[in-house]
Amino acid sequence: MAKSNRYILTFLLLMSVTLSPLFSSKAMAQNKYVFDFNSRCKQAYQSMISLRINEANRLLKEELSSNPNNLIPVLIANYDDCLTLLFNGNPTEYSKRKANMDKRISLLEQGDKNSPWYKFSIGAIYFQWAAVRIRFNEYFNAGTEFRKSFIQLKDNGKKFPEFKNNQILLGMEEAIVGTIPDSYKWITNMLGMKGNVRKGTARIVDFLSTREGTASLMREEAIFYYAFLKFSMLSDHKGTWRYLDESTLDFKNNHLFVFMKANFALNDNKAALAEQVLRNRTQNGEYLDVPIFNYQMGIALLQKLDDDCLTYFQKFAAKYKGKLFVKDAYQKMSFYCLSMGNLPQAITYKDKIKNNGTTQIDADKQAQRYAEGNVFPNPFLLKARLLCDGGYYQKALEQLKGIKAGDFPQISDKLEFNYRYARIFTLMGTPAKAIPFYEATIKMGSTRQEHFAARSALEIGLIYEEMGQNDKAIANYQKCISMKNHDYKSSLDQKAKAGIDRLGGNK
Numbered sequence: 001m002a003k004s005n006r007y008i009l010t011f012l013l014l015m016s017v018t019l020s021p022l023f024s025s026k027a028m029a030q031n032k033y034v035f036d037f038n039s040r041c042k043q044a045y046q047s048m049i050s051l052r053i054n055e056a057n058r059l060l061k062e063e064l065s066s067n068p069n070n071l072i073p074v075l076i077a078n079y080d081d082c083l084t085l086l087f088n089g090n091p092t093e094y095s096k097r098k099a100n101m102d103k104r105i106s107l108l109e110q111g112d113k114n115s116p117w118y119k120f121s122i123g124a125i126y127f128q129w130a131a132v133r134i135r136f137n138e139y140f141n142a143g144t145e146f147r148k149s150f151i152q153l154k155d156n157g158k159k160f161p162e163f164k165n166n167q168i169l170l171g172m173e174e175a176i177v178g179t180i181p182d183s184y185k186w187i188t189n190m191l192g193m194k195g196n197v198r199k200g201t202a203r204i205v206d207f208l209s210t211r212e213g214t215a216s217l218m219r220e221e222a223i224f225y226y227a228f229l230k231f232s233m234l235s236d237h238k239g240t241w242r243y244l245d246e247s248t249l250d251f252k253n254n255h256l257f258v259f260m261k262a263n264f265a266l267n268d269n270k271a272a273l274a275e276q277v278l279r280n281r282t283q284n285g286e287y288l289d290v291p292i293f294n295y296q297m298g299i300a301l302l303q304k305l306d307d308d309c310l311t312y313f314q315k316f317a318a319k320y321k322g323k324l325f326v327k328d329a330y331q332k333m334s335f336y337c338l339s340m341g342n343l344p345q346a347i348t349y350k351d352k353i354k355n356n357g358t359t360q361i362d363a364d365k366q367a368q369r370y371a372e373g374n375v376f377p378n379p380f381l382l383k384a385r386l387l388c389d390g391g392y393y394q395k396a397l398e399q400l401k402g403i404k405a406g407d408f409p410q411i412s413d414k415l416e417f418n419y420r421y422a423r424i425f426t427l428m429g430t431p432a433k434a435i436p437f438y439e440a441t442i443k444m445g446s447t448r449q450e451h452f453a454a455r456s457a458l459e460i461g462l463i464y465e466e467m468g469q470n471d472k473a474i475a476n477y478q479k480c481i482s483m484k485n486h487d488y489k490s491s492l493d494q495k496a497k498a499g500i501d502r503l504g505g506n507k
Helices: 006-012 039-049 053-066 072-088 091-097 100-108 116-135 139-159 166-178 182-190 197-208 219-233 237-246 255-267 271-280 292-302 309-319 326-339 343-354 362-372 379-390 393-400 411-427 431-445 452-467 470-482 489-502
Strands: none
Touching: 039 053, 039 072, 039 219, 053 072, 072 091, 072 100, 072 116, 100 116, 116 139, 116 166, 139 166, 166 197, 166 219, 197 219, 197 489, 219 237, 219 255, 219 489, 237 255, 255 271, 255 292, 271 292, 271 379, 292 309, 292 326, 292 379, 309 326, 326 343, 326 362, 326 379, 343 362, 362 489, 379 393, 379 411, 393 411, 411 431, 411 452, 431 452, 452 470, 452 489, 470 489
């Protein structure tokens, strides 16, 4: 998946049954409603989180037939809507389903206010729909619902401090608040929302370290959030892989975990691993149809220069009803053809970018600029870039061998050459060799639109953070943020901000 805004979107992809077929007025006509997260509800939840949506809905109907006053199915049913909308982005489906949030909140508000599940369930539904609103570009509604969720969970934590499940969502929300740029902190402070990444992550760790009582429930969701925060916000890639490798997580039958692991692999130069995970997943009609898997496979194959990548990108474009990553997919098809010397086909895919998808995220914005411009990437450097991104470092080095930055007439190519060499050295475990190339990139490109200089500052910051030289790390993170009007600015700024937060630079 594109490395721009993928992280922001990746944590959102954890949410979603149209409620009306499940809750008849007759069934809910009595007075006493309970929150009973029993074994059947647990099984339904686990099926939903695995993206076996049909199976989950059958279990929820069975539960409501036996226990019509149980409100836990209201909470679990919400995952169908939100997972479906977040993964598939279908505007028609959104129009059909968006009224379900208010219906569910109204039902939950009839529940037992003395149960810790009362405010938790309401807060969870607000949180999940805030994610959906962002997905459909409704930022004001997203902010309103996020704040409502935050308040519900905060109040619930005060009233029921021993209710560990509260830590899952409250931890995630505090971590999100902790990454908001300083220029907007006054808004969150005014609204009573404070947090940082480490403290938010610590809440989720607190939940995962407990297995008694209700803490035996909803662990899959907590693991997803924890892994996301550890990988993307705390930039602990090695620790995340160690955690996943030592776990007993099901990366075959749980498609949410399949998505997660493939996404991490594509963000960490492990294209071969992403391909393996995607090919090994169980595929049958019980699972939600997720076109994003074709997109992920397309990237994995693109990064080893495999011609089949075009087939998967074409499947994604044909089946996907949303708007995000569409322009990016066409750009990747264009790049593949360009790297193979097929300029006419590269132009054909480039032209498709203009009239498809949207520019809501950085990756698609960058693709649109590519489509509107008259400049093509240097095919020589493009091959090295794709191989490097996939983790095929030796092949990438061979592509660059015997060439120097001065051999390229264009400044943009000089920048990419220096950055590419630095990146390969970093990923091969020789950061000392990388720093001079990163610094040369910053010196030459700090005022240009290409993202190479800002990304170089971020990478130097990560190197110094790994070395324990925190002052130098913070200085480079700040340098990254200070650069203006470049590609991928919002996502690079977020990562730099998270780095400063990790090191206590905001105190």
